[in-house]
Amino acid sequence: MSSVGVNVPELDSIELGLFVQALHKRHGYDFSGYAPASLKRRVRLLADQLHCKTITGLTERMLHEPQLLPSVLEGLTVPTSDMFRDPAAFRALREQVFPLLASYPQINIWQAGCAHGQEVYSLAILLEEAGLYDRTQIFATDLSDRALQRASDGIYPGKDAQQWSRNYQAAGGTHSLADYCSAGYKLIKFHQRLRRHVTFAVHNLAIDGVFREAHLILCRNVLIYFSDALQDRALALFRDSLVRGGFLCLGLRENLNQAPHAQDFLPFDAALRIFRLAGRADGTYA
Numbered sequence: 001m002s003s004v005g006v007n008v009p010e011l012d013s014i015e016l017g018l019f020v021q022a023l024h025k026r027h028g029y030d031f032s033g034y035a036p037a038s039l040k041r042r043v044r045l046l047a048d049q050l051h052c053k054t055i056t057g058l059t060e061r062m063l064h065e066p067q068l069l070p071s072v073l074e075g076l077t078v079p080t081s082d083m084f085r086d087p088a089a090f091r092a093l094r095e096q097v098f099p100l101l102a103s104y105p106q107i108n109i110w111q112a113g114c115a116h117g118q119e120v121y122s123l124a125i126l127l128e129e130a131g132l133y134d135r136t137q138i139f140a141t142d143l144s145d146r147a148l149q150r151a152s153d154g155i156y157p158g159k160d161a162q163q164w165s166r167n168y169q170a171a172g173g174t175h176s177l178a179d180y181c182s183a184g185y186k187l188i189k190f191h192q193r194l195r196r197h198v199t200f201a202v203h204n205l206a207i208d209g210v211f212r213e214a215h216l217i218l219c220r221n222v223l224i225y226f227s228d229a230l231q232d233r234a235l236a237l238f239r240d241s242l243v244r245g246g247f248l249c250l251g252l253r254e255n256l257n258q259a260p261h262a263q264d265f266l267p268f269d270a271a272l273r274i275f276r277l278a279g280r281a282d283g284t285y286a
């Protein structure tokens with residue numbers, strides 16, 4: 001206990017609440033719907049990285065040094081990703097979902113929380129190999145415009161290439177990953193032609209609206225950071241964005257659980273967290 005009878009974890013919670021409020025008021029980003037334990041961990045880490053002794057010290061810097069905002073957002077949102085992350089999920093998209101999407105003349109895919117874009121390029125490659133890419137539009141969105149800039153550049157550390165090649169093969173890739181990128185000094189850059197049907201845009205799942213007529217939504221490893229209420233908001237957005245029978249792909253550690261909007265989705269491949277928006281009462285999707 002401190003001298004005023006408040007223990008350290010409680011003090012941290014008070015400071016965290018004030019930080020979240022200040023970030024919202026100063027910069028318009030509302031993190032009040034994020035799961036508190038992991039948010040607190042990331043805010044503490046960020047405070048350490050920016051040499052602030054306390055969360056309050058971080059709040060002060062965030063308020064008075066607006067140039068820190070991109071770093072603050074990056075620290076809070078964990079923009080880590082991989083090419084063909086969880087290859088089995090990408091293999092299921094290729095083998096089970098794409099053949100069903102192939103019946104649409106135009107395919108709209110929303111990738112929400114695309115971070116630095118590795119999954120965007122993964123999808124583009126699989127769609128190209130399935131012969132579907134030239135009638136697909138991918139909307140790749142994220143809260144962070146810094147992350148989106150990195151995604152649009154498509155440049156990554158070369159040290160990841162071997163693992164990503166293995167992931168690509170495990171996802172059922174029919175060529176070589178090297179066919180889709182050029183390697184330079186310690187870097188790889190994905191060919192810009194892979195971006196020809198991609199639109200990158202800022203979109204905040206906590207406050208923004210729907211994307212109409214989506215046939216597939218990938219939102220992997222994003223909901224895990226949200227509170228139950230914010231997860232449910234996102235699920236309502238996904239439901240309202242998808243066509244009947246449209247697909248939702250979550251991360252392997254995420255599930256629909258007891259969320260009120262979970263009942264709108266049916267398991268398609270439950271183990272790989274692929275769901276389908278329920279169809280009509282007679283079971284049809286048309």
Ligand SMILES: C[S@@+](CC[C@H](N)C(=O)[O-])C[C@H]1O[C@@H](n2cnc3c(N)ncnc32)[C@H](O)[C@@H]1O
Nearest residue numbers: 077079081113115142143204205206220221222
């Ligand atoms: C761990 S990454 C996941 C990247 C990728 N989907 C994957 O699974 O590899 C989480 C991403 O979600 C984004 N994010 C966090 N909160 C968000 C929100 N409210 N709206 C949109 N994107 C958000 C972060 O900026 C980050 O890029």
